[in-house]
Amino acid sequence: MPETNMNSDTFWYTDTKLSDLLKTDPAVMAKFNSRKTCKKKGEYIYLPGERSESIFFILSGRIRLGYYKDSDREVVTAILGEGDVFGQNSFISDEKRKDFAMASEDSEISEFRKEELRRLMAENTDLGIYFINFLGSRITELEGKLESLVYQDSRSRVISYLVNAVQKSGQRLGYEWVVRGLHTHQDIASLTATSRQTVTMTLNELRQEQIIDFDRKRLIVRDLSKLKNLIRENT
Numbered sequence: 174m175p176e177t178n179m180n181s182d183t184f185w186y187t188d189t190k191l192s193d194l195l196k197t198d199p200a201v202m203a204k205f206n207s208r209k210t211c212k213k214k215g216e217y218i219y220l221p222g223e224r225s226e227s228i229f230f231i232l233s234g235r236i237r238l239g240y241y242k243d244s245d246r247e248v249v250t251a252i253l254g255e256g257d258v259f260g261q262n263s264f265i266s267d268e269k270r271k272d273f274a275m276a277s278e279d280s281e282i283s284e285f286r287k288e289e290l291r292r293l294m295a296e297n298t299d300l301g302i303y304f305i306n307f308l309g310s311r312i313t314e315l316e317g318k319l320e321s322l323v324y325q326d327s328r329s330r331v332i333s334y335l336v337n338a339v340q341k342s343g344q345r346l347g348y349e350w351v352v353r354g355l356h357t358h359q360d361i362a363s364l365t366a367t368s369r370q371t372v373t374m375t376l377n378e379l380r381q382e383q384i385i386d387f388d389r390k391r392l393i394v395r396d397l398s399k400l401k402n403l404i405r406e407n408t
Contacts, residue, residue, distance in 0.1 A: 191230060191256040194299055201297050205230065208283040212236075212276040218260075223270045225263035227284045231255055234280025235354075239363070240272045249363035252277060252356055254342070258307050263287055322366060325404070330365040331375040332403050335385065339394055350394040355387060 195202040209232060212218060218229065221240060229236075231253055238259060239249040250272065253259055259274055264287050285293065294301035317337075321330050343350040358376070362369045379385045384400055386393040394400060 191232075191303065194303055197299070198297055201293065201300060204293060205232070205283040208285055209281055210284065212280045212282060214276055214278050216276050218274040218276070218282065219270050220273050221270055225260070225266060225268055225270050227260055227286055228258060228264055228290055229260045229274070230283045230285075231257045231259070232281040232283060234282075235277040236280060236282070237275045237277045237360075238272055247363075249360060252360055252364065254354070258304065261308060261311070264290070327365070327367040327371045328375050329404050330367055331361065331372055332379070332400060334361055334365050335379075335392065335394065336397070336401055336404065338392060339397060343394070348395075350397055352392040352394070353390065355390070355392045 195205055212234070218236065233255055236253045236257070236259060237249055238251040238253065239247055242248050251259075260270075262268070290304075294304060317333075321333050325333060338352045338355070339350045342354075343352050345351075356364070358372045359369050361367075361372045365372070376385070376387060379400070380387065384394070384396050384403075386395065
């Protein structure tokens with residue numbers, strides 16, 4: 174998984190995909206399949222206040238993490254996809270959940286109790302390395318997010334989100350990068366602590382400058398270097 178420090182010129186990767194890792198060890202794949210559950214769009218995996226007992230791996234789909242402010246206002250902290258892990262705090266703490274996890278679309282996840290996951294990682298070192306690398310990338314992501322909130326204006330945070338999306342899941346096609354499954358403008362606003370109007374305005378300006386193009390299904394970054402330079406110019 175790539176590094177999400179959005180002011181960096183280098184990307185930090187975990188080369189192994191979860192799906193590829195599972196294919197190399199039938200016993201581990203069997204464990205994941207035996208713990209697999211399907212979640213419909215809008216279905217909660219857990220809620221604030223529930224016991225923190227399990228760690229979850231996303232096999233397909235998207236999972237939204239967040240919390241509720243002032244009892245009813247939803248604040249989104251992450252939207253995760255295939256290969257991502259969530260609920261990892263239960264690995265080191267028995268405290269009750271402070272956030273919620275909900276399926277943003279129909280999804281498949283594998284759930285492990287922490288004791289079971291420890292045994293599984295002891296039996297399969299590649300899985301242990303994958304999990305440790307994921308935790309490292311999550312820490313880096315949080316550091317980058319804090320840095321952007323402190324030092325960047327709202328427009329730069331939206332641009333940083335785009336760069337991060339390319340780093341995490343972009344596919345290079347010639348000189349361009351394609352990111353499929355772009356988040357909604359409202360989700361981007363939540364993830365970057367900006368307004369939906371700012372997100373829409375920034376994306377339209379970047380499109381007019383021919384730096385990006387987008388529709389409901391994908392983002393096309395036509396000039397990644399120029400996009401990254403825009404962050405530097407505003408910090």
